[in-house]
Amino acid sequence: MASPSNGGIIGKINSASFGECATTTVTATGGVSLGSGTRRVTTLLVAGGGSGGTNHANTVAGGGGGGGGYLTCVEAFVCNPTVPVTIGGGGAAVAAPSPITQGASGSDSILVGTCSTLTSVGGGAGGAYSGANALPGGSGGGGGNNGGPGAPGTACQGNDGGDSNGQGGAGGGGASAVGSDSGPGGCAGAGGAGTSASPLSPTTYAGGGGGGGGYPGTNAGAAGGPGGGGAGGASNTSRCGTVGTTNTGGGGGGAGGAPSSPTCGKGGNGGPGIAVVKELDKAPGVWSIQSQFSAITQGTWPN
Numbered sequence: 089m090a091s092p093s094n095g096g097i098i099g100k101i102n103s104a105s106f107g108e109c110a111t112t113t114v115t116a117t118g119g120v121s122l123g124s125g126t127r128r129v130t131t132l133l134v135a136g137g138g139s140g141g142t143n144h145a146n147t148v149a150g151g152g153g154g155g156g157g158y159l160t161c162v163e164a165f166v167c168n169p170t171v172p173v174t175i176g177g178g179g180a181a182v183a184a185p186s187p188i189t190q191g192a193s194g195s196d197s198i199l200v201g202t203c204s205t206l207t208s209v210g211g212g213a214g215g216a217y218s219g220a221n222a223l224p225g226g227s228g229g230g231g232g233n234n235g236g237p238g239a240p241g242t243a244c245q246g247n248d249g250g251d252s253n254g255q256g257g258a259g260g261g262g263a264s265a266v267g268s269d270s271g272p273g274g275c276a277g278a279g280g281a282g283t284s285a286s287p288l289s290p291t292t293y294a295g296g297g298g299g300g301g302g303y304p305g306t307n308a309g310a311a312g313g314p315g316g317g318g319a320g321g322a323s324n325t326s327r328c329g330t331v332g333t334t335n336t337g338g339g340g341g342g343a344g345g346a347p348s349s350p351t352c353g354k355g356g357n358g359g360p361g362i363a364v365v366k367e368l369d370k371a372p373g374v375w376s377i378q379s380q381f382s383a384i385t386q387g388t389w390p391n
Contacts, residue, residue, distance in 0.1 A: 282315015
């Protein structure tokens with residue numbers, strides 16, 4: 089039945105949002121202040137990347153860390169003036185020499201809406217040796233030297249890490265591609281490519297870290313994936329993996345192999361993540377002429 093209170097129009101209740109398409113980039117944990125008319129947001133969430141695997145005072149080369157999970161174009165309903173956003177930190181590389189262990193996984197990035205919580209999963213740690221396998225994540229970590237398996241990525245957020253097929257470390261997975269397997273001998277595998285698929289940002293995020301070069305001999309570390317992935321360390325020389333780029337969610341590079349206790353045998357730290365939040369202009373459903381006129385005069389009616 090029509091009612092004078094709604095201008096005489098019969099229709100469903102409107103879930104409208106007058107956010108005027110304002111966009112905020114978030115690089116540190118905190119809250120995003122919303123416009124007074126915003127009721128819906130869409131977001132790009134990139135989690136922290138995993139760190140590369142470490143050289144443990146022997147010939148071991150580490151696998152690259154996986155890129156942070158890449159979650160985009162998911163809407164959330166909000167009714168508070170501030171929406172909380174957590175930016176996932178990158179995994180911290182393990183110091184060498186140390187007990188044999190893989191790197192560290194990145195942390196999740198999270199947006200808390202009124203009715204739902206959106207989460208992108210931290211990138212998986214790069215593998216090392218002797219059971220210290222790569223870990224799963226947004227994208228999975230690459231396998232460590234001498235047959236270490238790559239770890240799986242999270243569906244719709246990333247890809248698997250590569251497998252190690254020799255003395256070199258494999259690449260961590262990226263948002264748009266799997267990490268490359270390492271080849272025979274000390275050849276390392278490259279990190280998987282990130283992506284710029286989101287309409288909320290043209291920047292490429294969430295590349296995987298490159299694997300470390302294997303010993304014996306001097307073998308180059310592999311390149312990190314586009315999107316902030318760090319390069320792997322070379323064997324017998326630089327050895328340290330390169331860190332993932334800040335606020336890209338890139339995985340850290342794996343450490344290069346060495347014949348004895350290395351000067352630097354750490355994998356690279358993973359890069360912290362990022363978020364982009366867009367306040368939506370949406371007015372679905374049936375509107376009374378009275379309500380539409382009021383919104384237009386207040387300057388909040390969507391264009």
